[in-house]
Amino acid sequence: MNFRNKYILGVTLALSVFAIFACSTETEVEVIKEVEVIKEVMVDAPSTLATVLERDLLKCGVNDNLTGFGVVNSDGEFAGFDIDFCKAVAAAILGDSSKVEYVPLTASARFEALAAEEIDLLIRNTTWTSSRDRDLGNDFTVTTFYDGQGIMVKASSGYDSVESMTGATVCVLQGTTTELNLDDRFTGAGIPYTPLTFETNDPLQAAYEEGRCDGWTTDKSGLASKRAGFENPDDHVVLAETLSKEPLGPLTRDNDSEFYDVVQWVVFGMMQAEESGISSTNVADMAASPADPGMARLLGVGFDGGEPSDFSFGIPVDFMQKVISQVGNYGEVYDKHLTPLGLTRDGSLNALWTEGGLIYSPPFR
Incomplete structure (x- = not known):
């Protein structure tokens, strides 16, 4: 049972007891004591941060089949943009970026795994939406990649826009915002189409290559990743239209502020490191x-003989030194995994704010 459920259960029980025995002064005293005990249990409930520290291992839910973001490489190791953010959190908390257990998850299973505490953190090309934020008991941290949904077709198909795809069959992952956006776009424009849904990418890609569907829709970053892996990438075209806004980033569980803060500020720290x-x-x-007090605060060291700033995150004050030295800053991680796919930052939302993008850290102060 998670912290939130314990809270609701505890308060409900306490109020029920109070309603039944409110007429008795002696019983009122007992009820007050019960409430105090419940509060004490709530305060003492371990956070994910405490669990990770005690376990000495971070469990991170990831993709294992999306080149550039999360994949198992030829050496049998997980690699990718999202993978490096898992490593960064481990480096910050445990001082060692290798102390991560990667848990591959399908799109339809990822939220349940986080809610059931099978993982500590979900970093798996997941879009931040209002319904997911509200209904799933999860908290989205800062966006790490600003994406948008597209459609890939064979260059020989003759399709050059969504409007030209009347009667087309489109492959899409089930249980995703991608599936909903696809229907919004085609149905909203009165364009008849047939969705062909799959739970994982492998059978979806096979269906696309075999010609069972005319188009493949997912985030444009994912399409770029898959297109780069084809024997003849030029035989496939990603249509120019962007169907949606897809801000991707890490998720933690609701009401887990200590751990949420660490994850959030690790990402912010990587962004600030690049800027600095x-x-x-x-x-x-x-x-x-x-070079200046701001840099000293970011790196957890004193400036001009002063003491290091302690932001009380429950981890060593120099945590960003470990993150940067072992994993890199935001730009290093991006250039390592995404630039080779053709996802350049120049002119995109994923450029630093000083260069016209949205990558921006609040002050470390």
Whole structure:
């Protein structure tokens, strides 16, 4: 039972007892004592941060079949943009980016796995929406990648827009916002189509390659990833239209503020490190001689003889040094995994705010 359920159950029981025995002063005293005990249990309930520290291992829900974001490479190791953010959180909390257990999850199983506490954190190309934020008992942290949904077709198909795809069959993952957006776009425009749904990418890709569907829709980053893996990438075209806004980022469970704060500020720290010119190659030098108080606060060191700032995250004050030295700043992670797919940052929302994008960190103060 998670923290939120314990809270609701505890308060409900306490109020029920109070309603039944409110006429008795002696019983009122007992009820007050019960409420105090419930509050004490609530306060003492372990957070995910405490669990990870005690376990000495972070359980991260990921994709294992999306090149660039999350995939098992030829060495049998997980690699990708999302994978590196799992590593960054482990480095911040445990001091070692390798202390991660990666849990591959399908799109339809990911939220249940997080709610059931089978994982500590979900970083699996997941779109932030109002209904997911409200209904699923999860909290989205800062967006790590601003994406948009597209449709890929064979270059020989003759399709050059959504309007030209009348009567087409489109492959799509079930249980995703992608499936909903697809229907919104086609049905809203009165364009007849047939959705062909799959739970995982492998059979979906096979159906597309075999010609069982005329188009494949998912986030444009995912399409770029899959297109790059084809023997002849030029035989496939991603249509120009963007069907939706798809802000992707990590999720934690609701009412788990200690852990949420750590995840959130690790990501912010990687963004700020890039903006400040701090990378995996120079972080040690920057920490030894920070250029300004802001850099000192980010790296958890004193400035001009002062004491290091402690933001009370429950982890060492120099956690960002470990993150940057072991994983890199935001730009390093992006360039390593996404730039090779053709997902360049120039002119995109994923550029730093100083370069016209949306990648921006609040102050470390």
